Each structure stands twice: as structure tokens, then as C-alpha cells.
Amino acid sequence: MNSAAAIARLEQASSLAAKCRLCPRRCGVNRMRGEIGACGAGRHARLFMEYVHWAEDADIVPAQTLYLTGCNLSCRFCQTADERARLPSARLDSKLFAGILARGKAAGARTVNILGGEPTVNLPALLEIFAETGDFPGLVWNSNLYGTAEAFALLDGIVDIYMGDIKFGNSACAKKLAGAADAGEAAAERAMEIFARSPEALIVRHLLLPGHFACCAEPVLRWIACHLPGVRVSLKTVYMPPRDLAERQPEKRFLTPEETSRANRLALSLGLRLTRDAASPPPGGDETGNTPGIEPTAFETIIASDGAVYLRHVTREASEMLRAAVGGPY
Numbered sequence: 001m002n003s004a005a006a007i008a009r010l011e012q013a014s015s016l017a018a019k020c021r022l023c024p025r026r027c028g029v030n031r032m033r034g035e036i037g038a039c040g041a042g043r044h045a046r047l048f049m050e051y052v053h054w055a056e057d058a059d060i061v062p063a064q065t066l067y068l069t070g071c072n073l074s075c076r077f078c079q080t081a082d083e084r085a086r087l088p089s090a091r092l093d094s095k096l097f098a099g100i101l102a103r104g105k106a107a108g109a110r111t112v113n114i115l116g117g118e119p120t121v122n123l124p125a126l127l128e129i130f131a132e133t134g135d136f137p138g139l140v141w142n143s144n145l146y147g148t149a150e151a152f153a154l155l156d157g158i159v160d161i162y163m164g165d166i167k168f169g170n171s172a173c174a175k176k177l178a179g180a181a182d183a184g185e186a187a188a189e190r191a192m193e194i195f196a197r198s199p200e201a202l203i204v205r206h207l208l209l210p211g212h213f214a215c216c217a218e219p220v221l222r223w224i225a226c227h228l229p230g231v232r233v234s235l236k237t238v239y240m241p242p243r244d245l246a247e248r249q250p251e252k253r254f255l256t257p258e259e260t261s262r263a264n265r266l267a268l269s270l271g272l273r274l275t276r277d278a279a280s281p282p283p284g285g286d287e288t289g290n291t292p293g294i295e296p297t298a299f300e301t302i303i304a305s306d307g308a309v310y311l312r313h314v315t316r317e318a319s320e321m322l323r324a325a326v327g328g329p330y
């Protein structure tokens with residue numbers, strides 16, 4: 001992260017937020033005066049969780065990971081929505097940020113992974129913090145790519161790695177599952193712009209959704225192969241069915257092993273450059289990184305300050321065992 005670039009972009013970012021057009025929702029509210037738009041973010045960035053993440057993509061771990069409030073999509077399958085709603089948040093300023101950076105460095109973190117929510121909705125506040133912090137290596141912008149071209153252009157030369165989601169292959173799925181029909185289209189445009197500026201800085205992530213192979217996984221993977229040749233691709237298989245979704249909804253189930261292998265086979269047949277999940281089994285597995293017949297069993301345990309225990313990236317088998325052992329909620 002280059003603090004001189006952060007200082008240089010601060011005024012433009014503030015101007016975008018003063019009549020907010022940081023993302024395609026273009027709410028037009030004055031975020032710099034504390035007005036709040038559809039994402040729920042205000043003038044300052046607010047932090048609700050942070051820890052050193054060991055189970056993200058191998059290309060970025062160990063990652064000092066900061067979760068900010070504020071998101072411009074409403075994904076039904078969001079893995080942090082519960083924590084975002086439940087956990088108290090604190091204003092993130094440069095002093096708090098510097099302390100977190102120091103702790104992460106002492107724990108061996110090699111990247112600083114900013115996510116949310118969506119970090120882009122907090123762009124002016126984050127640039128302010130970066131400007132005051134000074135240079136540091138390994139800034140990861142962990143984003144749904146649902147931002148405007150103007151906002152993302154300001155990140156050039158500041159962000160070291162973009163972990164960008166392309167979640168949906170069509171507007172109907174994007175509308176139904178994330179409340180934004182243009183989410184897939186906007187993400188594809190931002191990915192192409194970032195790739196044109198710095199191809200090695202981009203990792204495109206696609207979370208496999210149950211029952212969405214033909215409508216989402218296949219078109220997204222084919223699009224990546226065609227428009228972003230050689231880009232790193234993270235194919236995520238950690239989908240968790242939302243607890244509040246009606247039983248008969250197609251997304252109310254885990255991925256099947258067949259869905260996972262079908263998507264992996266397609267990615268490989270398209271020649272995509274797949275990244276490895278740090279939670280995947282060690283070498284000895286097949287070309288997808290997984291040992292045939294055995295799913296990864298590593299998952300994260302987070303103990304919150306109120307004593308609540310959160311488990312993330314839990315496999316289907318582990319989830320079923322836990323459900324049988326402790327009952328819901330799980």
C-alpha cells in the first residue's frame with residue numbers, strides 16, 4: 001500500500017462520497033456529512049471483527065483480516081451477515097488500524113485483507129486511514145466488485161491484490177439472491193478494468209451455488225476464460241445454506257460432490273489458473289487440489305468477546321456432526 005497515492009486520491013474519493021456514487025446504486029447522499037445510503041455505511045469505517053485468517057486462498061494467507069460494516073449487496077448466502085448484525089462495531093481510525101497491523105505482523109500475517117460487507121463503500125474513510133498509517137505491504141481488497149469505475153480507478157497503485165467476486169451469470173439470479181440485477185455485469189466490468197491495469201493483482205473468485213451450474217458457474221467460468229486470460233481464479237466450494245431460507249428453495253442445501261467436481265472439471269478444461277485454498281489437503285490429491293472421495297475438513301473457529309463461538313467454512317460432514325452433537329443453532 002502506497003500512502004502517497006492514498007493522500008493523492010483522498011480528495012477525489014471524498015468528492016465521490018459527497019454525492020455518493022461509489023457504487024452503481026448511486027444513492028446521491030452526502031456520506032461525508034454522515035448521511036447514509038443503501039449500504040448502511042456512514043462517514044467513518046466501522047470494524048466488527050478482525051483476526052489472522054489461515055484458511056483463505058493460499059496466495060494471501062496468513063492474512064490479517066478486517067471486517068467492516070456496510071454492504072451494497074444483500075446476498076442471501078452471506079457468511080458474515082449474522083456476525084455483522086450481532087457483533088458490536090468500533091470506529092476504525094489510524095490508531096486502531098496501526099495496532100491491528102502490528103499484532104498481525106507479530107502473528108506472521110503477510111497480507112492485510114480488508115472485507116466486510118464491502119470495503120469500497122468505505123473508500124474515503126479507508127484512504128484517510130492509509131494516508132495516516134504510511135506504507136505497508138500486501139493490501140488485499142476483498143470485494144464484491146460492485147463499485148463504480150470511478151471508485152475502483154482510485155485504488156490503482158494502492159491495492160496490492162484484488163480478491164474480486166463474480167457471483168452471478170445473469171441478472172435474474174443476481175436480483176433474486178443479492179438484490180441487484182446488475183451485480184454480475186458490474187463485477188465483470190470492474191474485473192476487466194483491473195485486469196487491464198494490473199493482471200497479476202487480480203484474483204477472481206466464484207462461489208459455487210447449489211443448483212446454479214448452468215445459469216451461473218458455467219457462464220462465469222467461460223466468461224473468465226474468454227475475457228481474463230491467465231487470471232488467477234479462486235473457485236470456492238464453501239457455500240453454506242442460509243438458515244432463514246424456506247426449505248423448498250433450491251439454495252437451501254449444500255453443494256453436492258458432483259456439482260463441485262463438475263465445476264472443477266469445467267475450469268480445468270477451460271485452462272483456468274486455479275488458486276489453492278489454504279484449507280485444502282496437502283499434495284497427493286488430484287489436479288483440483290482435493291483428495292478423491294475426501295472433502296477438506298479444516299474450518300475456522302472464532303470466539304467472540306461475548307463468548308459466542310462461530311465456525312466458518314464448515315464442510316457438510318462436519319456441519320452434520322455438529323448439528324447432531326449440539327442441535328441448532330449451529
Ligand code: SF4
Pocket residue numbers: 020021022023024025026027028029031036037038039040041072120121
Ligand atoms: S456506497 Fe452506499 S451510499 Fe454510496 S452509492 Fe453505494 S449504496 Fe449508496
